[in-house]
Amino acid sequence: MTATNGGPTPGSDATGARPGAGPDPARGDTVSAVVRQWQSVHPELDTGPMEIIGRINRCAALLQQAEDAPLRRAGLSRAEFDLLGALRRTGHELTPGELARETFSSGAAVTKRLKQLTERGLVERRGDTRDRRVAHVRLTDAGRGLVDGILPDQLAYETAVLSVLPPGDQGELAGLLAELLGRLEGRMGALRA
Template identity: 50%
Template sequence: MNRTPDLIDAAREQWSGIHPDVDTASIEVIGRVLRAAAVLRRKLDSTIAEDGLNRAEFDLLCALRRSGGPVTPGRLNELTVSSGAATTKRLQQLADRGLVQRSTDARDRRSARVQLTEHGQEVIDGIFPRAIAAERSLLTGLTTRQQKALAGNLAELLHAVEGP
């Protein structure tokens, strides 16, 4: 496949001059995944920022909306790949804005549950379609076939690094 060299190709070439004994093939995948993620995030963040949210808050609200009911902060950590401290801070900020509410678990008073408020659900339901439209527009340079192949390959990569 012929393609235009990119910054990752240039980085590999530069590293080969500095460390010719180091195999930099991993940069082909990792470097591109990380760079693509950074570029995509920068372009998509403006869509959600219009509603006063950052990416981490948006991801947390999406996780709550998809869950369909109260969940533990620990489960939110897993769903958003966040630390407990970061999730706690975000939940407090979102609660202060009336987007989420916490309650004590009736069966285990030491455990909390978090859910969207009605306002939080309205906010995320308003933002989500616009966020998906923005994502779709960023993928227009790829054919449907390329998108499906890339999605499959990225799923395999995630499985390899996260496990089953």
Template identity: 50%
Template structure:
């Protein structure tokens, strides 16, 4: 019996009138996400980065162009305040630059510095390998089914994702 099953069993004893079976899926999803974030943070800590900062840097690298802070908020699903805090730190560390737009001085654009691009390029392949190792115990068919089910669930939870 795993942790989530114990939680459901405990609720069944305390509140037998409630169907807490969604915890069997969603509780596990939350625990998996927390475990992956913790593992990522452990791997990134020697580089002085958090998972959130790495997500911001990789969003800029993927885009291949400067992004407005609001665009970074959208693609990382982090709050505007979190993005501002991360940008302040990454700017101080010389990994990103904020510049004004030539067309509209109210617009701030964020770009990776050469040091930021080098850092992302160096860390991204091991990061993907670490994530791939998590799925090693599943067959290709199981991975495909999990991808399909999670995509469907994400669409239910966040229809704007599509």
């Protein structure tokens, strides 16, 4: 997964939405339609969680689809971009293990991506001199150039997509998501510990 996104496969909703029928902008989103269906079948259930979780999942799916456009133009998947981005933003070499943690993916996935990115000349590896188990990965000049070239486009694209919401709402949304995410991450950390 990309550092930023981490979506399971795109498009799984807790609720299951109705894309078939064209969305009616005046009546709300597809998730609210699904929730109404459930309510009419099981009126006794509290469908509150679907209104948040279903929408987060659906938004993630839609945003990802839209968002990948500038990346794909550069021939990169989101996962690959996240890996390169982790190297770029930390500014120093990272080991495969660190990259896996940084991009929320398995070590095996990182191994495969590094293989491809190395073949494409975007990253280089060198072995650690003290501990020969570990490798150190860094961006090549081409890799750094690619990231720096794509990032502005990517951000501009995302800005455009999000511009359907007024800036005030964007700030509020970012704040609420930060609160939710912070507490979820704390809780997960607590479970692990």
